[in-house]
Amino acid sequence: MSNADAALTWHCNADVAGGPLPGLRGTLELAGLSVACAITEVYAVAKHQRVLVICGPGNNGGDGLVAARHLRHFGYSPVICYPKRTDKPLYKGLVTQLESLHIPFVTVGELTAPLSSDYDIILDAIFGFSFKGTPRPPFDSVLKMLAVPEDKTAADLGVPPIVSVDIPSGWDVEGGDVNSIGLRPDMLVCSK
Numbered sequence: 001m002s003n004a005d006a007a008l009t010w011h012c013n014a015d016v017a018g019g020p021l022p023g024l025r026g027t028l029e030l031a032g033l034s035v036a037c038a039i040t041e042v043y044a045v046a047k048h049q050r051v052l053v054i055c056g057p058g059n060n061g062g063d064g065l066v067a068a069r070h071l072r073h074f075g076y077s078p079v080i081c082y083p084k085r086t087d088k089p090l091y092k093g094l095v096t097q098l099e100s101l102h103i104p105f106v107t108v109g110e111l112t113a114p115l116s117s118d119y120d121i122i123l124d125a126i127f128g129f130s131f132k133g134t135p136r137p138p139f140d141s142v143l144k145m146l147a148v149p150e151d152k153t154a155a156d157l158g159v160p161p162i163v164s165v166d167i168p169s170g171w172d173v174e175g176g177d178v179n180s181i182g183l184r185p186d187m188l189v190c191s192k
């Protein structure tokens with residue numbers, strides 16, 4: 001059993017540790033752990049150690065914060081971009097856990113193209129099913145850095161493989177890429 005399988009099995013059998021975590025905290029933990037485990041299956045740490053985790057302001061971003069912690073424990077070197085933080089205690093706790101592991105945080109301004117010079121994978125935890133309208137700053141400029149127009153390749157633009165949580169960020173959950181955001185993830189991790 002791999003470390004990732006062991007962690008997921010432990011979480012799913014969490015009654016041995018006093019019961020599953022309740023409510024949103026529990027679902028965020030399970031979602032984030034599942035995302036991290038899925039990444040280990042597809043992007044081996046030996047070749048994809050540097051992971052940029054971009055977190056949005058809602059629960060999709062929370063999945064990213066949890067996934068980053070597990071990725072660190074699985075041997076990856078996550079760096080987090082979390083430009084719109086919330087004061088909710090659950091989220092402050094997730095940030096404190098990451099800081100205690102000395103996981104670096106970067107601002108949007110510190111992200112420079114081509115992203116592939118600094119990162120081997122992007123974890124897109126910006127928006128999930130509650131995204132509406134067109135992306136507002138600062139996420140509009142972040143999404144532009146991740147976009148790959150139809151007539152270009154990710155390699156041309158230096159965009160590393162993108163793993164999206166739930167749905168590609170900026171896409172409408174029913175209508176798809178109605179705003180022509182151009183984010184075309186290589187991998188999507190979503191619940192059944």
Ligand SMILES: NC(=O)C1=CN([C@@H]2O[C@H](COP(=O)(O)OP(=O)(O)OC[C@H]3O[C@@H](n4cnc5c(N)ncnc54)[C@H](O)[C@@H]3O)[C@@H](O)[C@H]2O)[C@@H](O)CC1
Nearest residue numbers: 027031057058059060127128129130131132134135136166
């Ligand atoms: N709701 C739940 O119980 C859970 C949700 N999870 C994840 O969280 C996602 C849904 O979470 P949320 O409902 O918090 O929403 P999202 O995380 O999808 O996004 C909502 C946030 O994005 C902002 N936003 C919306 N449209 C925007 C725009 N055009 N420009 C800039 N900001 C914009 C909103 O103001 C809000 O802060 C799911 O897709 C899933 O990935 C789960 O994984 C964990 C449990």
